[in-house]
Amino acid sequence: MKTIGTAQVIPGEKTMGSIQAGTDIDGTPFHIPVLIASGEKEGPTFWVHGCIHGGEYGGAASIINYFHELEISELSGTFVGVPVTNLPAFKARHRNSPLDGENLNRIFPGNPNGTYSHRLAHILLEVMKDSADVVIDLHSGGLDANVPFYMIVKDDQSDTAKESMRIAKRMGSEVIWRAKGEAGTGGTVSASLVQEKIPTVTVECGGGTLSDEDERDFKKAIKYAMQACNMLPGEPPVQEEYTIIGNATFFVTKEGGLFIPACKVGDYLNKGDKIGSIMNLYGQIVEELICPEDNSYIAAVGNKYWPTEPGQLMAESIPVESREKL
Ligand SMILES: [Zn+2]
Structure with missing residues (x-):
């Protein structure tokens, strides 16, 4: 058996x-x-x-x-x-x-x-x-x-x-x-x-x-x-149509602090749009995560005010490669 x-x-x-x-x-x-x-x-x-x-x-x-x-x-x-x-x-x-x-x-x-x-x-x-x-x-x-x-x-x-x-x-x-x-x-x-x-x-x-x-x-x-x-x-x-994404950018924070998301998962952002930021414990923004490419699918984003450490993965953006049918 x-x-x-x-x-x-x-x-x-x-x-x-x-x-x-x-x-x-x-x-x-x-x-x-x-x-x-x-x-x-x-x-x-x-x-x-x-x-x-x-x-x-x-x-x-x-x-x-x-x-x-x-x-x-x-x-x-x-x-x-x-x-x-x-x-x-x-x-x-x-x-x-x-x-x-x-x-x-x-x-x-x-x-x-x-x-x-x-x-x-x-x-x-x-x-x-x-x-x-x-x-x-x-x-x-x-x-x-x-x-x-x-x-x-x-x-x-x-x-x-x-x-x-x-x-x-x-x-x-x-x-x-x-x-x-x-x-x-x-x-x-x-x-x-x-x-x-x-x-x-x-x-x-x-x-x-x-x-x-x-x-x-x-x-x-x-x-x-x-x-x-x-x-x-x-x-x-x-x-009806498939959105094919590829070539992900992984956003790893440089600074510790509290993460403040500026977008939602499933959003499509363009180059220069803000994905989120890190606030230190004095309330100052010490880092901003910026989308590097147009038409990027937000495939992950950290929780609001999640405490981050340097080197922590807090978001992923993946540009659209193509749209296709079955
Ligand atoms: Zn996993």
Whole structure:
């Protein structure tokens, strides 16, 4: 019988188990929960995970709720939900791991002899390579920021990337970041998966104050992707037009202080427009973040008055590359 970690894949049943991924400082094993729903009809194995970044718990909650709501009688193939992939970072409620400071989504494919996060990346990738036909990777703005609902596809010009793009266009958002080269996507799980010929879409949605709408968007994205893979009945939506964005600018603050946003996620700003500023504790503006290019989509922006430290990522702007039909 096929297993994923300790969870068994049993046609017509929902099962649970865990993947053991190394141990904590005190020797306690990290057990990563796995939720499996397997249809009686043949079909692909669809893997969706959350919390590669520990503070992005909206995806985790959405996977858990989606799994319990899923009608198994309608399902062809197997759903695999992994709500929290990065347990140390999740427990710390932080983007990076407290064990080694690493950003797990910059170090794939990992290293079985490296520090904890490198080992974790290696284990996760091995399990996905062994079981998944398609992977959906859920993210958000974390505790300190918000993002709009949009998709990211790692485009290495391969047929796998084309299939990722086909699925992404059916997942309920008209905005898709086509990520080429290494900028912002080097060492991501999606870059490694596409190399392994596993189509992958990253979903960005919400942040520290996850709304009901954000949860609905996460769950719709999962359902529509499964429909696009012919695992559930029904046709996923087609958007009238797709806005393709690329070549992101990441705004990292130079000064500490309180962040004051000047725009909202999903806005389109032009060159010279203000994205936000940093106010010191005397009320003086010590830094302004300015949009560098015309027609830029605001893909992340920090929370109002969030305390920043020098070097902290507080916003992302991504210029529009093209608009296209399905
Ligand atoms: Zn993330």
